[in-house]
Amino acid sequence: MGFSLSDIKNIFDRPKPQPQSANLGGTAANADVIDAMDSIYEVDNDNWYTAKPYGFKFNPRSGSSVIMFLPINPSNLTITTNFATNVISTLYGTVEEHSDVRYYDITIEGTTGFAPKYVDPQGSDATVAAQMGRRSGRSSFAVTQGISLGGFFSKTLATVNAIKGKASDLLNGSPKPKSGIDADNSGYAAFHNLYRFLLAYKKDAAGVNGSTLPRKGHPLTFFNYKDNNEYDVAVKGFSLRKSADNPMLYNYSIQLRGYNIRTVSSGDVADDLNQRLKDLGLDGVDGSSILGDIKSISNSAKGIVGAAVGGINILGR
Numbered sequence: 001m002g003f004s005l006s007d008i009k010n011i012f013d014r015p016k017p018q019p020q021s022a023n024l025g026g027t028a029a030n031a032d033v034i035d036a037m038d039s040i041y042e043v044d045n046d047n048w049y050t051a052k053p054y055g056f057k058f059n060p061r062s063g064s065s066v067i068m069f070l071p072i073n074p075s076n077l078t079i080t081t082n083f084a085t086n087v088i089s090t091l092y093g094t095v096e097e098h099s100d101v102r103y104y105d106i107t108i109e110g111t112t113g114f115a116p117k118y119v120d121p122q123g124s125d126a127t128v129a130a131q132m133g134r135r136s137g138r139s140s141f142a143v144t145q146g147i148s149l150g151g152f153f154s155k156t157l158a159t160v161n162a163i164k165g166k167a168s169d170l171l172n173g174s175p176k177p178k179s180g181i182d183a184d185n186s187g188y189a190a191f192h193n194l195y196r197f198l199l200a201y202k203k204d205a206a207g208v209n210g211s212t213l214p215r216k217g218h219p220l221t222f223f224n225y226k227d228n229n230e231y232d233v234a235v236k237g238f239s240l241r242k243s244a245d246n247p248m249l250y251n252y253s254i255q256l257r258g259y260n261i262r263t264v265s266s267g268d269v270a271d272d273l274n275q276r277l278k279d280l281g282l283d284g285v286d287g288s289s290i291l292g293d294i295k296s297i298s299n300s301a302k303g304i305v306g307a308a309v310g311g312i313n314i315l316g317r
Helices: 005-013 020-024 028-040 045-049 126-132 163-172 187-205 272-279 287-297 299-309 311-315
Strands: 054-058 066-069 076-090 093-111 220-224 229-243 246-263
Touching (some): 054 187, 066 126, 066 187
Antiparallel strands (some): 054 066, 229 246
8 A cells, every 4th residue: 555645745744743841741840850850960962872981080189180081982881770768568558768869880891902092091171181092002104014903994995905915924924013002002001000090099098198188079980971970989899801812902890889970070072983983094984895895805814804804893982
């Protein structure tokens, strides 16, 4: 059964849906509920399609606060909200006891990758810290001594066409591939800096330094720009996992107990994914086309090609 012209006209003549706030009836009660929701934290609806950073803000007893972004956005983030609620059955019915106290069990799982963007602690303002920390751990140079991570994601398809001759050099071990990783900004350095950053926080929070100076705020804050909120947190555990399958990767798991959820203080941190693609030399390049060219040029090195193409996930989104 097909559509007639009148059916199509009726579709276009239908009234357009109104914004959600307008559909709530406009009563004072609805407005109060919306205000109460916004008072907890505000949602930025434009964040649904963006890749935003995650990180910690450390307020030591002495000195200025510093921000440590997670080197790569976590592969798994679990936030369990624990409500202070008690339900009691009595002879005459059910009694509910409610408290406004809420706390959050947060588990962050991820990897520092090979060459992440964020490595060192930066300034106290999140927007400035993101701009300061936007340096890549990858070296940029032409492919002249065989395939390497540094030269693979080059900015032109002409370099991709050179893979056929260079793949055999790499597979045969001659000449030795040139390193594409900046050692000072490697995933190795990023992991140890993140670990030491949390250890320094714990030492300061425990008062080991002996400082009696008043704090400027809670010792540690976790901010989540994707969901536009932040929490005051305490670190409960930090786990390191290494695998023989990926001996160069450091996988971590951080367990936090958080409370006092609120809107993130500085929300003007730029979209990280587009900048990351630009750093990898993949901006403006058709991904499916480049993969097709690589496959047809160098079937014998498909293991290396697959690893390099997957590097965009390893190197960070």
